[in-house]
Amino acid sequence: MSLQPLVQMTDIEKNFGGVRAVDHVSVSLYPGEVVGLLGHNGAGKSCLMRILSGAMTPSSGEIRVNGEAVTFAEPNDARARGIETIYQTLALADHLDAPSNLFLGRELKTRFGNLDDAAMLRAAREVLARLNPNFTNLRDPVSSLSGGQRQVIAIARAIYFDTRILIMDEPTAALGPSETAMVADLIRKLQADGIGIFLVSHDIHDVFDLCDRVVVMNKGRVVGAHAITEVSKDDVLSLIVKGELPGGWTARPIEAAQ
Amino acid sequence: MTDASKPWANGKERRLSMARDQLHRASALLTLLLLIIGFALASPSFLSVNNGLTVLLQTSVIGLLGIGLTMVIITGGIDLSVGSVLALSGVVSAMAVKAGLPVIPAMCVGVLAGAACGAFNGFVITRLRIPPFVATLGMMLIARGMALQLTGATPISQLGAGFGRLGNGALFRVVEMQPNGFPRVIFPGIPYPAILLLIMAIAATYLLRRRQIGRHIYATGSNEEAARLSGVNVDWTKMYAYTMSGALAGLAGNVLMSRLVTAQPSEGVMYELDAIAAAVIGGASLSGGVGTIAGTMIGAFIIGILRNGLNMSGVSAFIQQIVIGLVVIGAVWIDQVRNRR
Numbered sequence: 141m142s143l144q145p146l147v148q149m150t151d152i153e154k155n156f157g158g159v160r161a162v163d164h165v166s167v168s169l170y171p172g173e174v175v176g177l178l179g180h181n182g183a184g185k186s187c188l189m190r191i192l193s194g195a196m197t198p199s200s201g202e203i204r205v206n207g208e209a210v211t212f213a214e215p216n217d218a219r220a221r222g223i224e225t226i227y228q229t230l231a232l233a234d235h236l237d238a239p240s241n242l243f244l245g246r247e248l249k250t251r252f253g254n255l256d257d258a259a260m261l262r263a264a265r266e267v268l269a270r271l272n273p274n275f276t277n278l279r280d281p282v283s284s285l286s287g288g289q290r291q292v293i294a295i296a297r298a299i300y301f302d303t304r305i306l307i308m309d310e311p312t313a314a315l316g317p318s319e320t321a322m323v324a325d326l327i328r329k330l331q332a333d334g335i336g337i338f339l340v341s342h343d344i345h346d347v348f349d350l351c352d353r354v355v356v357m358n359k360g361r362v363v364g365a366h367a368i369t370e371v372s373k374d375d376v377l378s379l380i381v382k383g384e385l386p387g388g389w390t391a392r393p394i395e396a397a398q
Numbered sequence: 399m400t401d402a403s404k405p406w407a408n409g410k411e412r413r414l415s416m417a418r419d420q421l422h423r424a425s426a427l428l429t430l431l432l433l434i435i436g437f438a439l440a441s442p443s444f445l446s447v448n449n450g451l452t453v454l455l456q457t458s459v460i461g462l463l464g465i466g467l468t469m470v471i472i473t474g475g476i477d478l479s480v481g482s483v484l485a486l487s488g489v490v491s492a493m494a495v496k497a498g499l500p501v502i503p504a505m506c507v508g509v510l511a512g513a514a515c516g517a518f519n520g521f522v523i524t525r526l527r528i529p530p531f532v533a534t535l536g537m538m539l540i541a542r543g544m545a546l547q548l549t550g551a552t553p554i555s556q557l558g559a560g561f562g563r564l565g566n567g568a569l570f571r572v573v574e575m576q577p578n579g580f581p582r583v584i585f586p587g588i589p590y591p592a593i594l595l596l597i598m599a600i601a602a603t604y605l606l607r608r609r610q611i612g613r614h615i616y617a618t619g620s621n622e623e624a625a626r627l628s629g630v631n632v633d634w635t636k637m638y639a640y641t642m643s644g645a646l647a648g649l650a651g652n653v654l655m656s657r658l659v660t661a662q663p664s665e666g667v668m669y670e671l672d673a674i675a676a677a678v679i680g681g682a683s684l685s686g687g688v689g690t691i692a693g694t695m696i697g698a699f700i701i702g703i704l705r706n707g708l709n710m711s712g713v714s715a716f717i718q719q720i721v722i723g724l725v726v727i728g729a730v731w732i733d734q735v736r737n738r739r
Contacts, residue, residue, distance in 0.1 A: 195627055216629040231627045233620035235687035236613070244617055245629030247610050254608045297628075 144207050145170050146305050146336040147192065147223075152201035154187055161187045162198070163360035169305065169336040174327060176351035176368075177340045178380055184360040185340050186228075189307045192338070193225040194218030205305070216245070222304030226311055228340075230294040234283035238275075239264035241282055242297050267296045271326070288319040295323070299330065306330060309340045324350060344373055344380075358383035422681040422733060426696045433700065437707030444710050451586055455565075455657065457702030458591035459484075462650035463673035464680075464694040465602045466516075466643030471677050472606070473639045474619035474686025475530035479519060479537035480647040481669035485662065486545040487512040487648035492554040492561070492661030501560040505656075509648035515541050516644015520637035534640075538670070545663035554661040564590055565657030591653045595695075598646065603691045611638055619686025675722065676701055679729040700725070 145168040154162040162184045169175055177185045190196040192203065194212030203210050205221045212218045215225075232241050239260040240247075248256040248263070261278060268275040272292045282290055291314060298306055308327075312320040327337060327350050341347050347354055348368060356364040356379040364371075364379040378386045437444045463480045470477045491508030495501060515537055522533040571587030606612035614635045617625040626632045650669075655661045678684065679700055680693030701722060708718045 193627075214629075215627050219629060225627070227627060229624070231621070231624035233617040233624050233628075233687070235620040236616060240613060240617075241628075244613070244625065247613060249610065253610075255610060255613060 143170055145204075146206060148202075148204040148207075149188070149192065150202045150204070152188065152191060152203070153199045154184075154191060154196065155199045160360050162191070165201075165357070165360070165362050167355055167362065167365070169338060171334045171336055172331050173353065174331055174337045174339055174351045176347035176354040177338055177357065178342075178344065178347060178354060178376060179357035180380060183357040183380075185357045186309060188357070189225070189309060189338060189340055192218065192305075193223060193307055195225075219301070222302060223307065224298035224301065224303045224305070225307040226294050226298045226309060228309040228313060230290055232282050232290060232293060235281050237281055238268060238278045238285075238293050241293050242267070242300065244297075246301065263300075264296070267300050268292060271296055272322070287314045288316065291315055291319065291323075295326065299326075303330075303335060305336050305338075307338045307340070310342065311339070312341075312343065312346060320346075344376060347376075348373060356380055423690070423693050423696065425732070426680060426693060426700065426729070430696055430700050430703065433703050433707060437703065437710065440707070441710040444707060447586060449706065449710070451589060453699075453702050453706045454592045455589055456706065457698050458589070458595040459650045459654050460669065460672045460676055460701060461595045461695060461698040462598060462646050462653065463669055464676040464698045465598055465691055466646035467670070467673045468677045468680075468682055468689050468691055468694045469602065469606070469615060469639040470530070470643045471674070471682045471684060472615050472619045472686060472689045473636055474622065475523065475636065475639070476534060476674070476684065477516075477519065477640060477643045478531065478534040478670050479515065479541055480643060480650075480673060481666040481671075482538045482541035482545065483512050483515045483644055483647040484651035484654065484666040484669060485664065486515065486541040486548075487651035488655030488665065489545045489548055489554065489661045489663050491652050492557055492655060493548065495557050495561055496554065501558070501563070505564070505652045508652050509645055512648020512651065513641050513645035516641040516647070517637065519644065520640035523640065524633040524636050542663075542667075549661070549663045551663060553663070555659070557659055557661070559659075562656055562659035564594075565653050565655070566659075569593060591657070594649070594653065598649070599691050599695055602642075606691065611635065615639055616687055619688075621687075672701055672722075673698075675726045678726060681733065683733075697729075 147169040149168070150166045152162055152165045153160065165184070165188055167175070167188070177189070179185045187196065191198045194215040194217050197213065203212070205223070210217075210221060233244060236244070239257065242264045243260045248259045250256045264278055268278065272289065275289060275292060277285070282293060285293075291311070295311070311323050315323065324346075327339070330337060339347065339351060351368050353365065353367055354371065354376060355362055356376060358380070363383045364376070364385065366375075375385050378384065443449060463484070466480060467477055487508040490511040491505045494504035494507045499507065519534050519537050522528050522536070523530050568587030568589045570585065571583065572585040573581045574584050576582045606615060614625065614630045615638075617628070617630055618632050618635045622632055651666065654665060658665075676697035677689060677694045678697070680690065680695070680697030682689030682694065704722055704725065705718060708721060713721075
């Protein structure tokens with residue numbers, strides 16, 4: 141492929157004491173591409189994504205963003221490169237309201253350095269209305285909001301700030317059908333804008349609906365990386381469960397799928 | 399709908415929506431009023447100007463400690479060291495005066511000593527990853543030990559009239575000399591400690607509501623991991639809160655020692671508990687993310703008036719402790735019942 145990848149993670153390894161959570165993993169992400177990351181709990185997919193989002197530092201390996209080697213010591217470093225993450229836990233401060241959460245860590249300020257709550261409220265009202273027109277209770281602490289509304293805030297926070305690479309960790313796990321459809325629409329819209337998306341999911345149907353490529357992890361290793369058109373759901377299930385394709389084919393290296 | 403282009407109008411909108419917060423403060427305020435009415439009926443001298451001033455003076459120390467503790471409690475922490483830090487700061491100020499420093503710089507040195515204790519707490523909590531309860535329990539012993547060691551456990555007296563001005567002076571005090579040579583106070587004025595408390599309470603409220611660090615203090619206590627993932631420097635935020643708590647304890651120490659015109663290394667034992675109680679009565683949650691300075695001020699006055707009123711009604715100090723203990727449990731219990739529904 142001639143395009144330069146947005147993200148190229150090469151030979152990433154992460155050890156916790158004696159446990160190797162991520163074992164020499166290489167993945168890439170291209171502009172406008174949705175890559176599904178599948179695997180059991182503990183397969184290492186969340187760990188890999190935490191490394192990319194700066195929440196965790198790898199034991200070894202290289203990360204390139206737009207061809208440039210980077211190291212992320214904390215989430216802000218990754219953010220500065222346009223990498224935003226929607227965590228499965230949503231990472232919201234429950235006692236704060238929606239605008240405060242949306243701008244948490246990057247608050248808007250007035251000339252005198254005071255918090256510009258009015259501007260944050262206006263911006264939040266605008267971006268949240270785009271995602272969910274029924275969102276009006278912006279001043280309530282987010283603990284009192286519904287699961288869907290909380291998800292909307294987490295999504296809004298990830299796409300509001302000039303995002304180029306989006307990591308979505310189980311974005312639809314807590315959502316009802318209409319909200320799931322909303323998230324799917326959003327993913328397609330972002331994809332059309334040239335944003336690269338890593339979609340971490342348990343839901344194989346979501347992945348087949350939305351993804352261009354699928355990367356399957358098992359016990360910390362990538363056991364399969366395929367264009368979504370060249371595999372069946374059964375193939376992917378087998379990769380997730382057994383770590384190999386049906387019939388015991390060995391996994392192809394990731395480059396094969398590109 | 400309020401006009402969102404006006405920041406204060408929008409602040410009001412926020413306040414209206416924080417109904418639970420408001421309810422708690424309203425009920426605390428009601429309790430305060432009931433206490434005042436009750437004690438006024440029980441003892442006629444309770445409502446006198448002089449007694450009012452006494453309450454104001456007594457409450458200012460707990461109030462100052464309470465402001466710092468509120469910040470720490472909102473981050474989800476606790477500071478058990480403020481009573482000891484108060485003593486150490488007062489002692490350091492007095493020693494600075496004895497060393498020849500003028501009163502105001504000497505008191506600044508004392509406040510800085512308090513801030514240093516707080517910063518050390520913050521360091522132990524954020525760098526050594528010691529839980530706040532243990533870290534500040536350690537500082538409680540360290541600061542008390544230092545205060546006693548520095549003074550040889552004897553009070554430092556003869557600090558001069560200047561040292562007593564902060565604790566005993568008042569704004570707009572009108573004094574008339576009588577023919578017999580004794581002064582007669584026509585208007586007692588507003589005591590400096592009360593003014594200091596008001597200024598600090600307003601400053602802290604501004605900090606918590608209008609500044610980024612305040613927002614981060616709430617976020618850290620609300621969900622520390624979320625705050626960290628959102629790019630909040632959680633460690634720095636905690637350092638800030640504990641340092642402020644130490645500095646305010648230092649200020650409280652100077653007010654108290656100034657009032658006594660003596661530095662007492664054994665002063666302030668268990669004050670941290672009164673300050674924590676004030677914050678909790680005022681609606682602060684020990685699990686973090688919740689609390690206001692206004693609430694803590696009400697809580698501080700509830701404790702101050704309870705102490706004073708029970709004294710005036712001739713209730714023994716032992717019974718007072720029992721009553722205040724029950725009030726603390728009651729306040730938290732009511733809050734939990736309200737949250738459960």
